[in-house]
Amino acid sequence: MARITAGVATSHVPAIGAAVDLGKTKEDYWAPLFKGYEFSKQWIAKENPDVVILVYNDHATAFDMKVIPTFAVGCGESFGIADEGWGARPVPEVIGHPDLAWHISQSVIQEDFDLTIINEMEVDHGLSVPLTLMFDQPDAWPCRVIPLAVNVVLYPPPSGMRCYRLGQAIRRAVDTFDEDLDVQIWGTGGMSHQLQGPRAGLINKDFDADFLERIVNDPEALAAMPHIEYMRNAGAEGIELVMWHIMRGALNEKVKELHRFYHVPASNTAVGHLVLENTE
Amino acid sequence: MALDKPYTDIPGTTIFDSSQARKGYKLNQFFYSLMKAENRERFLSDERAYLEERNIGEEQIQAVMDRDYNRVISLGGNVYFFGKLFFTDEQSFEVGASSMTGMAPGEYREMMISGGRSVEGNRYTEEQD
Numbered sequence A: 001m002a003r004i005t006a007g008v009a010t011s012h013v014p015a016i017g018a019a020v021d022l023g024k025t026k027e028d029y030w031a032p033l034f035k036g037y038e039f040s041k042q043w044i045a046k047e048n049p050d051v052v053i054l055v056y057n058d059h060a061t062a063f064d065m066k067v068i069p070t071f072a073v074g075c076g077e078s079f080g081i082a083d084e085g086w087g088a089r090p091v092p093e094v095i096g097h098p099d100l101a102w103h104i105s106q107s108v109i110q111e112d113f114d115l116t117i118i119n120e121m122e123v124d125h126g127l128s129v130p131l132t133l134m135f136d137q138p139d140a141w142p143c144r145v146i147p148l149a150v151n152v153v154l155y156p157p158p159s160g161m162r163c164y165r166l167g168q169a170i171r172r173a174v175d176t177f178d179e180d181l182d183v184q185i186w187g188t189g190g191m192s193h194q195l196q197g198p199r200a201g202l203i204n205k206d207f208d209a210d211f212l213e214r215i216v217n218d219p220e221a222l223a224a225m226p227h228i229e230y231m232r233n234a235g236a237e238g239i240e241l242v243m244w245h246i247m248r249g250a251l252n253e254k255v256k257e258l259h260r261f262y263h264v265p266a267s268n269t270a271v272g273h274l275v276l277e278n279t280e
Numbered sequence B: 001m002a003l004d005k006p007y008t009d010i011p012g013t014t015i016f017d018s019s020q021a022r023k024g025y026k027l028n029q030f031f032y033s034l035m036k037a038e039n040r041e042r043f044l045s046d047e048r049a050y051l052e053e054r055n056i057g058e059e060q061i062q063a064v065m066d067r068d069y070n071r072v073i074s075l076g077g078n079v080y081f082f083g084k085l086f087f088t089d090e091q092s093f094e095v096g097a098s099s100m101t102g103m104a105p106g107e108y109r110e111m112m113i114s115g116g117r118s119v120e121g122n123r124y125t126e127e128q129d
Helices: A014-021 A031-035 A038-047 A098-109 A125-135 A160-175 A205-217 A219-223 A227-234 A236-249 B018-023 B025-033 B037-045 B047-053 B058-065 B069-074 B079-088 B093-098 B105-113
Strands: A003-010 A051-056 A071-074 A078-081 A116-118 A144-150 A182-188 A256-266 A269-277
Touching: A003 A038, A003 A125, A003 A160, A003 A236, A014 A125, A014 B093, A031 A256, A038 A125, A038 A256, A038 A269, A051 A125, A051 A236, A071 A098, A098 A144, A098 A160, A125 A144, A125 A182, A144 A236, A160 A182, A160 A219, A160 A236, A182 A236, A205 A219, A205 A227, A205 A236, A205 A256, A205 A269, A219 A236, A227 A236, A256 B105, B018 B025, B025 B058, B025 B079, B037 B047, B037 B079, B047 B058, B058 B069, B069 B079, B079 B093, B093 B105
Parallel strands: A003 A182, A051 A144, A051 A182, A071 A116
Antiparallel strands: A003 A269, A071 A144, A256 A269
16 A cells, blocks of 8 residues: 655745756855755655655746646646746656546545646646755656645635645545555745745744744644735745645654754745654 | 735735736736747847737836836736746846845845844834834
């Protein structure tokens, strides 16, 4: 049977991808950030998961204003790397796991989570930057990836609790998949940041520290936080943090925290990172 | 009954909600078109002609040509869409964001390196007077 072995949370700032692609990771500005991921790279090389369910948001890349799905799961064989306006990142294409993705879709839709099925799409930095942070620059990504895109561009995104419950439903779906697979789930985006308007550049370290603590140890209560608290206290784009609840909902109530990292800034954003092991 | 919009008193912030999305539909689809290299080239060679082809209002055309992103936001633009124009202009997201704050790019970068803009005094518009 398949099992969810671990969860990873990380920000997915595009400038991080550019720093790796352009060989800037040793520069003073970037070095402290990449140091925070050294543990995680070693850890995941040992864990060697078969599949990562990667929760991210599309940044007006695959989805324009024509169609805006709240939750969309990539069921295709593979996903190309998008040109977001400066040429596609030089990273490998993403190989999906259609059997598990379809299994998850069919399972959770019957639990009232109406996912949109995507067979063909390109993925942007929201998905590729976390892969880079965890796997560096391989010729091919070392595992299959199921993209799970969440709308956080158009207000309102799904509530934190809806995300948490979806994570729980995904967990039940993975648990009933017959193939013997080690599956990780990653929640990406955040932490505090605002990219727009005169308040751009807002960072809230206290909010982020509290969020990092509670998503590990008090996740269900944290998932009840209303949208306005993210937007007011963690910046308009801090709302991306709702995606972390899907990751956390798919793990056990009690988890073992293997790694926690926090750094300001990456471009306009506070970077947060967790590695959580699903203990029995 | 009107929608509850508890976010209208966040200073310096426009939430991209249904009203903004409706207002900015064509504008945002224009920004989205810049995902294609050939469109970026055509736009840069004659901005006005490219914008007029897309049936965007004059106010929006002017805001785009001025790179006045606060104006773009007030006319329905969304940052993830107009970010494509930052990239078309070969500008980083950091420099693009700084242009909306009234700060010089270097000054903004220093603020970010020193921990970013504080949330204190920046939660409610009434704190700003």
